Amino acid sequence: MRSRIEARFADLKREGRAGFVPYIMAGDPDAGTALAILKGLPGVGADLIELGFPFSDPMAEGPPIQRAAQRALKAGMTLSGVLELARRFREGDRATPLILMGYMNLILHRGIAAFARDVAEAGVDGVIVVDCPPEEAGELADALDGADVSLIRLATPTSDDARLQVVARRTSGFVYYVSVAGVTGVKEADATAVAPMVERVRRASDLPVAVGFGIKTPERAAAIARVADAVVVGSALVDEVADAAEMNEDVTGRVLLKAESLAKAVRSARIGQTTV
């Protein structure tokens, strides 16, 4: 059976454009608002969605996503709550792939087998575990395989060709290229540096390549969309949540507006371009 992720990337390929992948933190600023944002994202141009599950000690996150996790935890979000959000989203949307992203401790805490079963049951299509490199992923990869959920691996600026082979092995869905050496939301990605790395990842794997970390503006998103199969934007959206909440504005509306502008930039990036 073809997965939702495969189907979506096949569609994108047919349309000759890159996908837009917004990242939001589950439960930020609260469960209800996060669900409203989640439900609204496909309508403003999200092709896939990454949903962060909050952890107290997110070691690869910069201040924006650290703070988002803190807000979500303060509002009472739990992994079970995240799965509930996913389930509610899936009830109304059968097509948009949903990827969970977070840290290993919560998965171990739930139990690897139970986690795999529960995410599949909630309609989640893929999982990214930031602090679980291939060397530590054997059991999780087996469990997710058994549940038909993709374990999405990360390639980075520090990956040489030998390392890319390790990363590509047992990866499914797509490969996530982390475009800067650093934490989320601090350094800015440079499309001219990203392009050759995406090519190298493509040589190591037949899977589509999504690029994220350090993409904040529509201009930057468009530049990356010309060289990658999908563009992930996280911190910029999460900052929107923070700003809107602080100023007592409509959080959902502002995040969706921002997402829409990013989606437009990604969707129109290759117009007029003949080859990718």
Next chain:
Amino acid sequence: MNAPTSRPAGRPNDYTAYPDAEGRFGDYGGRFVPETLMPLVHELDAAYRAAKADPAFQAELAGYLKHYVGRPSPLYFAERLSAHLGRARVYFKREELNHTGAHKINNCMGQILLAMRMGKTRIIAETGAGQHGVATATVCARFGLPCVIYMGEVDVERQKPNVFRMNLLGAEVRPVASGSATLKDAMNEALRDWVTNVHDTYYLIGSAAGPHPYPEMVRDFQCVIGREARAQILEAEGRLPDALVACVGGGSNAIGLFHPFLNDEGVRLFGVEAAGEGLDARHAAAINGGRPGVLHGNKTYLLQDAEGQITEAHSISAGLDYPGIGPEHSWLHDVGRATYLTATDAETLEAFQLCAELEGIIPALESAHALARLPEICREVGPDGIVVLNLSGRGDKDVATVAQALGRRI
């Protein structure tokens, strides 16, 4: 070959054969770091293995340990404290006499030589009590490398003298406000720095924790404590001790003392965790009050809530104020080779004063946790028993904290 039949199930034949090639001590340890760091962790592993096998590296390290750190540290018979406690003989391994006043410099010296061998030009570290920060700043000054120390805001406040010492040594101390603003957050921030500055930066971890190969490497550098103590007690008493005792934060001073005795099953090993205000209140006892999980690159016992979020540790001693413990200790606990006890803040304060009054040694609050469990351990080993306690650091840095806890003004 005949497998020994007397060992309980799960006990290995050779405790010193760990970690395995994947950095595992049984189920614990490993390399749970972001992919960006994996090539660096592998590079470090290869570089450490080469250095470990290189006699020139070992000779250089031994030279600095002797002439700069002041090793060997004495093994001292604590006569009056022993008499006070009963009839067992208690020896102190005097790590507080090392340059900078704690065991931390043993590891720093080893790692800085490795960092230079690897061509790294910038050093970062985390610190809780400031002892590891001071030791790192010290070796960076000695070898002329720039140094950034991450320290929780709470710890910056309670360990002011050490902050100033680090500054005098030329280090930049960056206060960390995120999370609980203590050691675990300093470690998060150091990891974030490392992932951002992958090309020139060496992360000098201060305890036997973190991703492989750190727990093994830090242990190896701290094993000088146990190797010396073994030879010294054989010379002093003509036999091995009945028990070893050390405080456990991340676990580096404890594993450094324990490791050369791991295969001497007649030597009992006692680690003492910080019970803070009590195990049913705020504490820092990962084994006694936590469950296995993953944090800071390794699988180990951790303080966590019902949802798997890491909880804040509490101890009067900043150096033990950490929700985890090195993975080798988690394994030694599970297989039953070592026993992990606890001491509360109040018990620690009493032991701190007793040691000062009876022995003329002001111990670090960390080390005073080990002192606090001596009565029970002495009773266990009996009248002719021999106990070696790791006096991991001196307490000058703690006098303000102790005065405040005792309600005295200085």
